[in-house]
Structures are given as C-alpha cells and as structure tokens.
Amino acid sequence: MEEKLNSRRKVLIGMTAAVGASGVPFAAVPFLSAWNPSAKAKAVGAPVKVDISKIQVGQKIQVAWRKQPVFVIRHSAEALQNLSRLEDKLDDPQSINIDEPYRDINPTRSTSKEFTVIAGVCTHLGCSPKYYPEMEPQPWDEAWIGGFFCPCHGSMFDIVGRVFKGVPAPTNLKVPPHNFKGNILTIGEDKELT
Ligand code: FES
Numbered sequence: 001m002e003e004k005l006n007s008r009r010k011v012l013i014g015m016t017a018a019v020g021a022s023g024v025p026f027a028a029v030p031f032l033s034a035w036n037p038s039a040k041a042k043a044v045g046a047p048v049k050v051d052i053s054k055i056q057v058g059q060k061i062q063v064a065w066r067k068q069p070v071f072v073i074r075h076s077a078e079a080l081q082n083l084s085r086l087e088d089k090l091d092d093p094q095s096i097n098i099d100e101p102y103r104d105i106n107p108t109r110s111t112s113k114e115f116t117v118i119a120g121v122c123t124h125l126g127c128s129p130k131y132y133p134e135m136e137p138q139p140w141d142e143a144w145i146g147g148f149f150c151p152c153h154g155s156m157f158d159i160v161g162r163v164f165k166g167v168p169a170p171t172n173l174k175v176p177p178h179n180f181k182g183n184i185l186t187i188g189e190d191k192e193l194t
Contacts, residue, residue, distance in 0.1 A: 119174040
C-alpha cells in the first residue's frame with residue numbers, strides 16, 4: 001500500500017513539475033497560442049485564457065499573468081468538505097483582512113465550485129509556495145490534510161490559499177480577477193461571471 005501511495009505521489013509530483021517547468025498548462029498549449037494576446041500585450045497585463053478541461057481532480061497547474069505565477073487547482077468534493085476542519089488553524093478563514101473579490105460565493109474562493117485561482121506568490125516575501133495535496137503527516141504539520149507550504153520561511157496555506165496562524169505570511173494568498181465560461185478560465189477580468 002505504501003509503495004502504491006509513493007508511486008502515485010511521484011506521478012502527481014511529476015505532473016506538477018512538468019507543468020511548472022513550462023509555465024503553461026500542457027493541455028492548453030495549442031489552445032493558448034491561438035487565443036492569447038501578443039507577448040507585449042500580456043506583459044502589460046492582458047487577460048490570459050486557459051482551457052481547464054484537462055486538469056485532473058487534485059491537480060494544480062501554473063500559468064503566468066502579469067509576469068506572476070497563478071495557480072489553478074481542481075479540487076475533489078472530499079477535499080473541499082475537509083476545509084471546515086481547518087478553520088481553527090487559520091488566521092483569516094473568511095478573508096476579511098484582504099481585498100477578496102469573490103467573498104462568500106464558494107469555499108474555493110473563486111467563482112467556480114470546483115476550481116481555485118490564486119496568486120502563486122507567498123504574502124511574506126514573495127517566494128512560490130509548493131503544493132502538497134496528499135492528506136498525510138508532513139515535517140511541518142503532523143495533521144496535514146493538503147495545502148501549500150512555502151519553503152523559504154515555512155508559511156502554510158490550505159488548498160484554497162488561506163494562511164495558517166503563527167506563520168510568517170501575514171495574509172491569505174491573493175485571488176486575481178477571473179471568470180469561467182464553459183471550459184475556459186479567463187484570468188485578469190471578471191466581466192463574464194457565470
Ligand atoms: S516568503 Fe514564504 S514564508 Fe517567507
């Protein structure tokens with residue numbers, strides 16, 4: 001069983017690394033080249049479109065918007081249900097202390113019931129937190145049920161980017177403006193709320 005878990009973990013980590021290395025979700029490459037604005041337009045902050053149809057449950061992909069990493073995570077129903085178990089450990093579970101664009105719409109913090117869209121930039125000093133989705137003890141938390149860990153100074157966030165109490169990061173990870181239309185996620189504008 002342990003061996004099976006280990007190999008599954010390797011697959012998950014491998015997928016994340018492959019996506020992270022390219023900076024663009026593998027499933028979206030042909031699509032993006034056809035739809036996205038020029039590199040110059042993107043540099044000044046034009047919206048980025050992402051085809052989310054190939055993102056697996058539990059997977060995180062990374063895209064670039066305004067030269068910053070943005071994480072898109074597809075959650076299982078079980079993972080979202082587990083979020084309520086964490087409330088006591090979180091510093092700001094309702095995101096009261098930040099400008100939260102889609103407060104109280106979904107537990108995902110996004111306009112989707114299934115996907116979270118968050119800046120991949122630690123709110124302490126700007127490192128990129130790493131995704132550890134497995135529910136298993138970690139060196140930094142014996143009761144880990146999945147989330148993000150920042151390797152720079154040890155900040156912890158849950159799977160929707162809410163910061164734990166007592167860590168260096170002062171606030172939750174930020175949610176960029178976005179909207180979903182069918183299988184297309186647009187990061188950078190929220191006009192087409194669905
Ligand atoms: S930059 Fe993430 S904990 Fe310091």
